[in-house]
Amino acid sequence: MANIAAKRVKREIKEVMKSEEIMGGAFKLELINNSWTELQGEITGPPDTPYESGKFLLEIKVPETYPFNPPKIRFITKIWHPNVSSVTGAICLDILKDQWAAALTLRTVLLSIQALLSEAEPDDPQDAVVARQYKEYPSIFAMTATHWTNVYAEGKKAIVDYNRRVQVLLEMGVEEHQARVALSTHNWNLEVATEELFS
Amino acid sequence: MGFDIKRFQGDVDEELICPICSGVLEDPMQAPACEHAFCRACITEWISRQPTCPVDRQAVTVGQLRAVPRILRNLLSRLCTSCDNVPHGCTAILKLDSLANHLAECEYNPKRPMPCEAGCGLVIPKDELAEHNCVRELRALIATQQGKLTDYQQELAEQRLVINEHKRELALLKEFMRAMRVSNPAMRALADQMEREEVVRWAGSLARARVTRWGGMISTPDDVLQMMIKRSLSESGCPLHIIDDLMENCHERRWPPGLSSLETRQNNRRLYEKYVCKRVPGKQAVLVLQCDNTHVDEHMMVEPGLVMIFAHGIE
Ligand SMILES: [Zn+2]
Ligand SMILES: [Zn+2]
Ligand SMILES: [Zn+2]
Ligand SMILES: [Zn+2]
Numbered sequence: 381m382a383n384i385a386a387k388r389v390k391r392e393i394k395e396v397m398k399s400e401e402i403m404g405g406a407f408k409l410e411l412i413n414n415s416w417t418e419l420q421g422e423i424t425g426p427p428d429t430p431y432e433s434g435k436f437l438l439e440i441k442v443p444e445t446y447p448f449n450p451p452k453i454r455f456i457t458k459i460w461h462p463n464v465s466s467v468t469g470a471i472c473l474d475i476l477k478d479q480w481a482a483a484l485t486l487r488t489v490l491l492s493i494q495a496l497l498s499e500a501e502p503d504d505p506q507d508a509v510v511a512r513q514y515k516e517y518p519s520i521f522a523m524t525a526t527h528w529t530n531v532y533a534e535g536k537k538a539i540v541d542y543n544r545r546v547q548v549l550l551e552m553g554v555e556e557h558q559a560r561v562a563l564s565t566h567n568w569n570l571e572v573a574t575e576e577l578f579s
Numbered sequence: 580m581g582f583d584i585k586r587f588q589g590d591v592d593e594e595l596i597c598p599i600c601s602g603v604l605e606d607p608m609q610a611p612a613c614e615h616a617f618c619r620a621c622i623t624e625w626i627s628r629q630p631t632c633p634v635d636r637q638a639v640t641v642g643q644l645r646a647v648p649r650i651l652r653n654l655l656s657r658l659c660t661s662c663d664n665v666p667h668g669c670t671a672i673l674k675l676d677s678l679a680n681h682l683a684e685c686e687y688n689p690k691r692p693m694p695c696e697a698g699c700g701l702v703i704p705k706d707e708l709a710e711h712n713c714v715r716e717l718r719a720l721i722a723t724q725q726g727k728l729t730d731y732q733q734e735l736a737e738q739r740l741v742i743n744e745h746k747r748e749l750a751l752l753k754e755f756m757r758a759m760r761v762s763n764p765a766m767r768a769l770a771d772q773m774e775r776e777e778v779v780r781w782a783g784s785l786a787r788a789r790v791t792r793w794g795g796m797i798s799t800p801d802d803v804l805q806m807m808i809k810r811s812l813s814e815s816g817c818p819l820h821i822i823d824d825l826m827e828n829c830h831e832r833r834w835p836p837g838l839s840s841l842e843t844r845q846n847n848r849r850l851y852e853k854y855v856c857k858r859v860p861g862k863q864a865v866l867v868l869q870c871d872n873t874h875v876d877e878h879m880m881v882e883p884g885l886v887m888i889f890a891h892g893i894e
Contacts, residue, residue, distance in 0.1 A: 384580050384600050384621075391584070391601045447599055448628055482625045482633035483598035483615075 385446040389416040426498045430525030434533030450480035460528040462502045462511035472506035581605045581618045588659040608644040777818045788858035788865045792892030798831040800888045821883045829886035837878040864888040
């Protein structure tokens with residue numbers, strides 16, 4: 381790995397360790413290997429959002445050309461959000477693409493992703509299905525996101541009704557995540573989801 | 580790219596850190612409006628990808644970058660750093676502005692050029708000295724030199740071919756001009772001039788000769804002797820259009836009035852010293868060319884010059 385990238389990452393990790401965010405538990409950052417090319421981040425869902433109290437793992441890959449090119453970051457933890465693919469975890473965030481600047485750090489990027497959880501940008505979506513629900517059925521979106529946070533990110537708030545509907549499909553022999561995706565996609569309409577799954 | 584911050588004694592002010600490489604600023608430059616400072620190498624690399632300030636994304640080009648203020652440079656130069664060669668045992672602590680000078684002379688520098696003391700005279704990096712073998716190095720040197728020599732020889736051979744080619748073309752061209760000048764006066768003048776210049780060039784290529792014993796002159800050389808002289812002239816590059824005339828002028832029957840008989844020769848002997856003589860390579864003979872001897876009296880000279888053959892006495 382290029383010298384400059386390794387030095388930057390080392391220093392950034394040190395910086396994050398000292399920062400208040402670690403103290404306050406807002407996020408974590410740790411190395412996956414010793415070549416400084418792969419890291420794992422963890423951000424906590426912001427309060428007063430459907431992601432509250434959830435713990436979201438992020439895969440962080442630092443390119444050789446860092447910081448001249450941005451780090452590649454995706455959600456490992458499944459999340460229901462207009463700017464994150466519910467399938468791959470890919471994130472649509474301008475600073476990870478053409479708005480990247482060499483002075484940005486892993487810390488500032490993690491803070492930006494956290495901010496994205498507080499304030500989605502449905503007009504620049506990564507996941508079209510989620511974005512449409514966000515615009516057309518905001519309350520269903522909020523409950524779906526809360527449900528996913530509860531199931532996949534250890535969020536404390538359960539949506540009992542949604543759990544029940546997933547259970548119905550489970551009893552019909554559908555795999556759990558498949559059932560949840562089908563229901564989430566069809567605004568929790570059990571009939572439409574069933575029809576899609578068995579057609 | 581900047582200096583590793585761990586090399587410095589004490590804390591380094593955040594302002595002296597490059598936001599791109601996170602090292603201490605090396606050869607810093609700043610953006611014109613926002614005055615954010617970066618290492619020159621770092622900011623140049625960034626702008627080549629995107630012409631903006633990496634901190635606030637204001638538009639910046641390489642041409643707009645400015646030197647940082649003196650105060651910032653002073654702060655940097657006062658920082659105390661360890662030497663690059665700490666891993667090789669250097670314990671020096673230096674001001675940042677004297678680091679470059681120290682590195683040039685640091686005796687712990689594993690790459691410092693050292694002359695071989697074993698006698699081969701080569702200068703080699705210090706860390707290669709232990710492995711160094713004079714014979715092997717010199718052999719390698721000879722091999723590369725030989726390679727070069729072979730290349731040069733080949734090049735020389737190729738150049739010779741080219742020159743021969745040119746000579747052939749030139750001869751053809753002269754032939755052409757000779758044919759042309761019969762009908763065209765302008766061409767005649769041009770060709771005459773070319774021929775004159777050719778003679779002058781040839782005369783210039785010949786070495787000066789000194790006659791020590793004018794009495795050794797052979798005024799009636801036989802045919803064999805004449806043939807030998809003619810061959811030598813031809814090999815020296817004598818222009819073809821004068822060679823026959825010149826050879827005619829090696830016998831007293833064609834010599835000018837001042838030289839045509841033993842009697843006149845004896846009368847004019849003191850004038851010989853005025854001749855500018857040229858060596859006929861390898862022979863006891865000299866050329867007294869008209870173009871070299873415009874200062875000589877008419878009765879002592881003929882066109883295009885004289886050939887004087889001697890029994891001995893040419894230097
Ligand atoms: Zn700036
Ligand atoms: Zn730098
Ligand atoms: Zn040193
Ligand atoms: Zn030697």
